[in-house]
Amino acid sequence: MGVNIIGIIIVFIVIFLILQVICGVITHIIMKKKGYSSSWFFFGLLLGIIAIVIVALKPDNSEKEESDEKKEHNKNKKIKTNGWKCTFCNCNNSDEAEYCSKCGASYGQSVQNGEEKKV
Numbered sequence: 001m002g003v004n005i006i007g008i009i010i011v012f013i014v015i016f017l018i019l020q021v022i023c024g025v026i027t028h029i030i031m032k033k034k035g036y037s038s039s040w041f042f043f044g045l046l047l048g049i050i051a052i053v054i055v056a057l058k059p060d061n062s063e064k065e066e067s068d069e070k071k072e073h074n075k076n077k078k079i080k081t082n083g084w085k086c087t088f089c090n091c092n093n094s095d096e097a098e099y100c101s102k103c104g105a106s107y108g109q110s111v112q113n114g115e116e117k118k119v
């Protein structure tokens with residue numbers, strides 16, 4: 001009789017631990033989908049079902065990150081299509097041009113000049 005109770009308790013503990021691990025995995029997957037990069041596995045492991053409820057209520061972070069990435073991508077695209085601006089004479093040059101079409105300064109010199117002006 002006593003052995004059976006201990007056996008039932010052990011089975012319950014094992015099932016509980018398995019559920020905690022599953023909760024940890026689910027928590028981690030939810031947070032990954034929401035765009036959170038850090039590991040949330042142990043958070044779910046410790047809090048179980050409560051952790052899933054907490055992360056389910058967390059705001060979605062992936063949309064913001066994605067739009068930022070898109071913005072950055074568009075920015076890079078814009079720079080490429082617009083070419084570069086000479087910092088010596090403010091002349092706009094095409095991306096293929098290695099030297100300024102107006103004053104003949106190289107792209108590298110122009111960038112250097114712009115950085116010196118900033119400082």
Ligand SMILES: [Zn+2]
Pocket residue numbers: 086087088089090091100101102103104105
């Ligand atoms: Zn120039």
